[in-house]
Every structure is written in structure tokens, then in C-alpha cells.
Amino acid sequence: MSHSNSTSAIIVAFAANLGIALTKTGAAVWTGSGSLLAEAIHSVADCGNQVLLFIGMKRSARTATQQHPMGYGREAYIWSMMVAITLFSVGGLFSIHEGWLRYHEPQAVENAGIALTILAIAVVLEGFSLRAALGAMESERGDRKIWQWFKETQSSELMVVIGEDLAALLGLVIAAAMLGLTMVTGNSLYDAIGSMLIGALLIVVAILIGREVHSLLLGEADAQIRDAVHRYLEKQSCVTRVLNIWAISHGSQVMVAVKAEMPPNLSVGEAVELINGMEKQIKTDHRRINWVFFEIDNSD
Incomplete structure (x- = not known):
């Protein structure tokens, strides 16, 4: 709005x-x-x-x-x-x-x-x-x-x-x-x-x-943004599994936190580059998202 x-x-x-x-x-x-x-x-x-x-x-x-x-x-x-x-x-x-x-x-x-x-x-x-x-x-x-x-x-x-x-x-x-x-x-x-x-x-x-x-x-969850980001991440070949997503409203803006599994053979530099690209795309697709925090993990 x-x-x-x-x-x-x-x-x-x-x-x-x-x-x-x-x-x-x-x-x-x-x-x-x-x-x-x-x-x-x-x-x-x-x-x-x-x-x-x-x-x-x-x-x-x-x-x-x-x-x-x-x-x-x-x-x-x-x-x-x-x-x-x-x-x-x-x-x-x-x-x-x-x-x-x-x-x-x-x-x-x-x-x-x-x-x-x-x-x-x-x-x-x-x-x-x-x-x-x-x-x-x-x-x-x-x-x-x-x-x-x-x-x-x-x-x-x-x-x-x-x-x-x-x-x-x-x-x-x-x-x-x-x-x-x-x-x-x-x-x-x-x-x-x-x-x-x-x-x-x-x-x-x-x-x-x-x-x-x-x-x-x-701090209310934004279900529409959460589900949309989940669908986007599931389509990414570099994401093995989406473990959890939080999309919390902060006034007119939204904070998104992602916990996902990525291939273990990626180097730190490769993982950082891929994550930065996904974060940029997420913000481009959803103008209300102002913060994206991405955590790599292999368990819920």
C-alpha cells in the first residue's frame, strides 16, 4: 500500500x-x-x-x-x-x-x-x-x-x-x-x-x-510473500531443499529469513554469489521486501 x-x-x-x-x-x-x-x-x-x-x-x-x-x-x-x-x-x-x-x-x-x-x-x-x-x-x-x-x-x-x-x-x-x-x-x-x-x-x-x-x-507473517518466495526458491537448481521461511511485516516493509539446504560441494565464494543473486531477485519481485537473511543448513 x-x-x-x-x-x-x-x-x-x-x-x-x-x-x-x-x-x-x-x-x-x-x-x-x-x-x-x-x-x-x-x-x-x-x-x-x-x-x-x-x-x-x-x-x-x-x-x-x-x-x-x-x-x-x-x-x-x-x-x-x-x-x-x-x-x-x-x-x-x-x-x-x-x-x-x-x-x-x-x-x-x-x-x-x-x-x-x-x-x-x-x-x-x-x-x-x-x-x-x-x-x-x-x-x-x-x-x-x-x-x-x-x-x-x-x-x-x-x-x-x-x-x-x-x-x-x-x-x-x-x-x-x-x-x-x-x-x-x-x-x-x-x-x-x-x-x-x-x-x-x-x-x-x-x-x-x-x-x-x-x-x-x-509481528504478523505475510503468508502471500512467504509462499511466493518458497515457490521461487524451489525452482532454483542451487537450492537442494527449502527448510523454512519467515516473512514478517514491519510496517509497509517485510523482513524475510530463509533457511535452506544447498549442494555441499559448493565453495564459500560460489554459495555467496548464488545467495546474493537470489536475494536480489527476491527483492526485485517483491518491492515490499527490504531485508533478506539467508542461512545455509541441512536440518530443520
Whole structure:
């Protein structure tokens, strides 16, 4: 995933959420709707999240140092985890708290028709943001389904943006449905329940994102690259047997470690030359691979 695509997705999401947040906040104050207030809180949190993602992406691109010889690629995951925590606490828990208060102390919802109009506009803006994020995703998704991509991607910032946008659209549907029930029945408790449902939705999304980012932080294997390198090595006449391969993601880059058996009659110079050639080809075939460590052995 290129940084340019991720940057575009983040900027579009920030612009859309900023406009939505301002609109929802004004409408929530005007109408007194708890569901709309929950959605406004969600959008404000999303704006802050996009700022955190952008900072993380820029910091992860810093040049490697002696203290951090493999660079700062995984720092993007740290900031993505911060976003998941923010989505959980600020977005989810606060929305549930607000809904709970309104459930026990009902407040009348005024101008619900205006609120529904605001929600419809927000749906269009969120849809525009999601479309931009999905377009950025297509360059790396290939023929994988979206859920499979979500489980396997190393682009934590794009995963977060798409997760937020999907949650936002579902949240808007919930808010519209509950406001509609409030208008039909005259019972503002539906609006309070809508706020709590939106909060629960945000918590679920935050947990899903947090779990995937946690896996990336620990050092997740890239199965596609691992299998591709394995197939390449098996075709090389100088490789007697491939014993093991590790392909570990490090931000947008990958570290590959190979343990393979080579003919025993090779001289040290010949083995070095062959290994250098294979390492160069592996890096050429897979641009994300930045490090290749090749060990000659004859046992697993």
C-alpha cells in the first residue's frame, strides 16, 4: 500500500468527518436528539483519529538509525491502536453513557425532520469518504474479499479509515431509524436507545480493529510473500531443499529469513554469489521486501 493512497484516504475522511461533525453538533443542540449527539461525538472522534493516523504514517516513514536499524515502520501500528482506544472510549462509551442518561431522564426531541435531513446529508458525505477509502484499498486487495483483506492487510491506517467509515454509515442508519420511531410514536426513549446502540457498534468496531492491529504489533507473517518466495526458491537448481521461511511485516516493509539446504560441494565464494543473486531477485519481485537473511543448513 503506497503512502500516497493512504494519505489521500485519510485527508478525504478528515474533510468529510469535519463537515459532518460541525453539522451534526449544531443539529443536535437545536433538536435535542441523543442519537444525533452520539453521531456528532462519533464524527468529532473520527476527526481526531484521522489526525493520529496521519501522524503515525509520517513518523513510520522516518529513516532507520543505529538504534532502530529496521526503521520505524511499526510505529504506524501504535498510532492505529491509539485510534482504536479513542474510538472505544470517546466514541463508544460516551455515546452509551449519554444514551443511558437520556433513557432515565427523557428529553423531548424537537425538529426531528430537520435531524433526519442532516442524517441524510451525512450519509452522502460518509459514502463519499468510504468510496475513496475502498478505492485506495483496491490497489492491494487483489482478488481477496474485503474481510480476508481486513484480516491480512498491513496497512493499519487504511484498515482503520474503512472500519470507521463503515461504522459511521451503520450508525447513521441506526440514528435515522430511532429518530423515525421517535417521530412516529412520540416516545423519546427510542432516541436514547439509538444513542446506546451506536455506542455499542463503535465498541465492536474498535475491538475488531484493535485485535488486528495488536497482531501487527507483535509481528504478523505475510503468508502471500512467504509462499511466493518458497515457490521461487524451489525452482532454483542451487537450492537442494527449502527448510523454512519467515516473512514478517514491519510496517509497509517485510523482513524475510530463509533457511535452506544447498549442494555441499559448493565453495564459500560460489554459495555467496548464488545467495546474493537470489536475494536480489527476491527483492526485485517483491518491492515490499527490504531485508533478506539467508542461512545455509541441512536440518530443520
